[in-house]
Structure formats: structure tokens, C-alpha cells
């Protein structure tokens with residue numbers, strides 16, 4: 001029985017304003033080679049200066065992933081030659097990274113260890129056209145953290161959960177938007193198989209940019225390695241690419257060892273010192289993280305776990321929900337409006353992610369308060385909310401006096417009385433034991449109230465009177 005063993009190296013682009021060693025803008029997507037300077041394109045003599053924010057963001061990420069922080073760490077040169085790397089070395093961290101020994105906890109309680117997190121610069125981007133290769137150096141010098149996990153992942157399901165959790169934690173801490181499609185989060189997946197307790201030789205699948213592809217590539221590679229071993233072959237330690245179209249991996253190069261990079265201390269930069277006070281200050285600014293939010297929603301707000309998971313999946317939705325449910329009796333109603341009406345309105349993942357609405361949390365809260373006070377029934381509340389989402393108008397502008405307020409206990413009593421007086425035959429039927437007859441009276445009251453009354457309440461009231 002072959003077992004799968006996998007570890008992840010995840011590159012996350014940090015959302016700082018400027019690049020890691022210069023003052024160039026770190027904004028995504030602009031004309032090629034317009035966000036460059038002598039430092040990030042590696043002109044001789046240009047001196048790097050470490051962006052303090054990068055260190056702060058990396059520590060923030062480390063603390064959120066339960067890491068320890070090195071009070072003293074260093075920048076190192078990783079030497080290799082490639083057209084996207086104009087200096088012929090990448091400034092990274094080698095033997096002493098900023099963060100170490102953290103973990104991500106899966107729902108099962110199993111912990112996936114985080115070996116280390118280090119900071120480094122991104123390389124430029126090669127654009128392959130038909131007959132030529134173009135280079136865009138806008139990405140050169142973009143700050144990255146590399147999050148290295150222990151080989152604790154043993155299935156594609158665990159891989160999916162790990163990446164989803166990691167991504168969400170990074171987004172809640174606001175160190176990165178982690179858009180896998182745009183490459184601001186990319187995973188290298190190490191994979192080996194073995195039918196003994198000893199780990200097998202691993203291969204590394206580079207630059208995976210979606211969770212679905214990660215799972216497909218892992219499944220393919222798992223089967224491929226088993227087949228090689230079953231046929232008496234051995235696994236070569238190598239770097240692989242994943243071909244999305246065929247769903248297969250292909251060899252890119254045999255894997256380099258650390259020795260091949262001739263790491264040495266970066267002589268143009270000082271060591272990085274971080275004090276206990278700095279670490280504590282950063283820890284204080286950490287937001288409530290997703291898993292804790294879920295627990296709180298369930299325990300304190302009466303939301304079921306599945307709904308809580310949907311609410312926290314997008315940080316903006318969670319924020320909106322929390323604002324809208326302050327001061328209402330039933331946060332569950334708020335959740336239902338968001339997951340039902342609003343999510344029905346925002347069809348795509350991107351729209352849910354952005355969560356740009358014409359209404360404020362306060363106006364949703366307003367609707368819920370009207371429902372809770374019995375002034376507005378549920379179905380009218382839903383259609384009103386739909387109109388609000390389209391028009392941006394407030395509930396008060398859309399609801400007439402007739403819809404609102406006018407319908408209270410007295411009115412209910414009055415209409416029920418009227419229903420009984422005008423329908424003596426039905427009342428007689430009901431008294432004679434035809435329970436269903438009462439629905440005709442309920443229907444009468446609902447018509448008279450133009451649908452504003454609450455049918456359940458009407459039924460109760462009618463029974464009471466009769």
C-alpha cells in the first residue's frame with residue numbers, strides 16, 4: 001500500500017506600497033517595464049535598502065501561522081543565472097529565516113507544520129510570444145514571503161484544506177490578496193510515495209496557481225510514481241511542470257541542491273533585528289482569524305457551522321455581517337439575508353469576493369429590525385432587500401406606510417374578527433372538526449392585509465378567537 005507524502009512551498013506576494021529594496025511602486029498590472037529603477041533591474045552599483053514594511057508584514061504572517069520569530073536574521077544571495085533575474089542572484093534568506101516552527105491546524109485537529117517563512121524578492125516575468133521572449137521587470141523586486149511546510153500532508157483533501165486555510169489567514173491578516181490566478185500566491189508541491197516508513201525520493205511540481213490544479217497534479221504524480229516503482233524503476237529527484245490541458249506533469253530540470261546556488265550573506269544589507277516589543281506590537285494588531293470567527297459565530301451568534309464557514313470565506317462578507325448583526329436579536333436572520341438574497345444577487349465568486357453593494361450594513365440591519373418587530377413580514381422583507389440592492393434606496397423609501405407600521409396587533413385582531421364575522425359557514429365547518437377550514441380564514445386575512453400579516457400568527461389568533 002503506497003502512501004503519499006507532500007510538503008508545500010508557497011510564495012505569497014506582499015501588499016506593501018513599494019518594492020522590497022527600492023521605492024518603485026508595488027502595484028499589480030501596468031505597462032511593462034514602467035515600475036523599475038536601477039536597484040530592481042540590477043544595474044551595477046545600485047544599492048538595495050530593505051523596506052521595513054516587508055519585515056513587518058512577514059512577522060504578521062508568521063504570528064498568524066503560530067510561528068516563532070528570530071530576533072536576528074539575515075539576507076543572503078542565491079546565485080543563479082536566468083533572463084528574469086538581471087543581477088544573476090536573488091536576495092533571499094538562507095540559513096536564518098525571519099520565522100520558524102509554526103503550524104496550520106486542519107478541521108480534524110491535525111497540524112501541518114510550518115518549517116519556516118523567509119522574505120525574498122520576486123524575479124521579472126518572461127512573456128513567451130511566438131518567435132521571441134519578452135521580459136517585464138515590473139515584478140522584479142516585488143516582496144515575497146516563502147512559506148515552507150513540513151511534509152505532513154498525506155492526501156489531496158488535506159492539501160486543499162491546507163491551501164485554503166493558509167490563503168484565508170493571509171487575506172485576513174491583509175498581508176496579501178492571495179489571488180492565485182494573478183500569481184500573488186503560487187505553490188510548489190513536493191511529492192513522494194512509499195510503501196515503507198522511509199520517505200521516497202521526492203519530485204517538485206512548480207508554480208501551481210489553483211487549488212483544483214494542485215489536486216489534479218498531485219493525483220497524477222502519485223499514480224505516476226507508483227507506476228515507475230512497480231515497474232522496478234526509481235524516482236529521479238527533479239522539478240516538474242504541470243500541463244493543465246493534458247492533466248499531466250513533465251520534467252523541467254533535475255533538481256538543484258542548495259549547494260548549486262552558492263548562497264552567501266548579502267554584503268549590501270544589514271542584519272535584521274526585531275525586538276520583543278516590536279513582535280508584541282505586531283501581535284496586538286492581528287485581527288480575529290477565520291477559525292476563531294467560525295467558533296464565535298456558532299457559539300455566540302447562533303449561526304450553524306456551515307453558514308459560518310460561508311460567511312467567513314470572504315473577509316468583506318464577514319465584516320459586513322458583523323456590522324449588520326450588531327444590536328439585532330437574531331444574527332441568524334442577518335446571515336440568512338446575506339447567504340440567501342445577497343449571495344443570490346452576487347452570482348460569481350469575484351462579485352462575492354469584492355462584495356460591492358449599494359446598501360450599507362446599517363440598511364440591512366434596518367430591514368431585520370423591522371422583521372423582528374413584526375412590522376414587516378419575511379417575504380416582503382426579501383423583495384424589499386432585492387429592490388434595495390438594485391436601486392441603492394433605503395427600506396423607508398421603498399416601503400409605503402401601508403407596508404409598514406400600520407400593521408400591528410390591533411389591526412391583526414380587527415381583521416381576524418372581520419374574517420370570522422363574514423364567513424359564518426367556514427367557522428361552522430371548523431367548529432364541526434374540519435381543521436383545514438381555518439386556512440380559508442387565514443387566506444381572507446392575508447388578502448385583506450395585502451400580504452403583510454404573518455400567516456402563522458393569523459392562524460393562531462383565529463383559533464384563539466374561535
Ligand SMILES: [Zn+2]
Pocket residue numbers: 019022023024035036037038039040041141
Ligand atoms: Zn525599483
